């Protein structure tokens with residue numbers, strides 16, 4: 001198949017391009033390089049079935065493809081809040097442009113949505129039928145509401161134009177190739193621990209998240225894309241739930257450093273708890289995450305050690 005991956009030079013996108021090529025597909029990787037890096041896909045550039053397009057999803061494009069994974073959008077609060085209006089445009093115009101393309105060439109399209117559609121959830125763990133608790137005018141709204149509208153657009157293009165859609169509600173995902181200055185918690189803690197700096201805990205570090213290793217997520221995304229007649233959102237994440245302080249302690253233990261904590265103010269609207277209910281993915285995709293947090297962190301720390309030129313242990 002010919003498969004378009006928007007945001008293909010980013011963290012998740014580059015792992016997805018690699019897997020899709022490995023399974024014999026032709027891959028068109030589209031990216032504007034806002035948070036994506038050439039280094040992420042450098043090893044794919046020589047593959048004759050791989051093509052790189054520098055393009056912004058807020059602009060229309062016409063390509064002949066069978067499937068579209070629409071991943072283009074900065075995912076870290078630091079980056080999506082840098083230019084919030086652009087973030088909204090990327091989610092909304094990006095979804096419209098990619099859905100228009102899918103409609104025109106009759107491609108199946110998967111939207112990378114997010115657990116952020118649940119906001120600061122009042123239902124725990126989060127099931128797909130929960131509508132969420134999202135502030136429409138806060139600092140995170142450009143991302144959360146942008147993704148919610150992308151889901152709306154996907155569903156309306158399906159109802160109105162019969163576009164073959166898939167919606168993945170992705171929970172916190174981590175792994176090799178996250179940017180050193182990405183700003184998300186796993187990469188921040190690993191870089192800080194390896195450098196012997198205190199780990200920055202926002203608030204008391206009692207808020208929880210559930211962390212999914214990237215290879216597990218890619219498996220879930222591909223199963224979702226290739227399951228027929230599944231137009232409802234599907235949660236993809238690892239249900240193991242940890243406080244941010246527990247994560248910090250785990251990272252320090254793996255890095256063999258004890259550089260302590262620096263307590264910083266909790267950002268506005270920071271969700272207090274988050275854990276996916278993955279019953280739907282288990283039943284419909286026969287999917288389960290396989291990599292526990294410690295194992296995934298060891299692999300991720302190894303990758304950061306290499307990139308930061310820290311000695312391997």
Ligand code: NAD
Pocket residue numbers: 006007008009010011012013030031032033034035036037055056057058070071072073074075076090094112113114115169170171172173174
């Ligand atoms: P990332 O920032 O590494 O990747 C995003 C990619 O999109 C980058 O390569 C960036 O350059 C590109 N991009 C951004 N705006 C663009 C635009 N206007 N046109 C073209 N390309 C653009 O982030 P990621 O973690 O790989 O996230 C990928 C997708 O998964 C995003 O849609 C994100 O919202 C979603 N997601 C990620 C997580 C996570 O924990 N990593 C959780 C939920 C949802």
Ligand code: UDP
Pocket residue numbers: 076077172183184185186188189200201202203205207209244266267270271
């Ligand atoms: N966080 C933290 N220290 C950091 C970065 C993040 O304590 O250096 C916290 C943040 O406040 C949030 C959690 O870790 O409660 C996850 O943050 P991230 O930005 O990775 O993802 P999101 O909030 O979007 O789930």
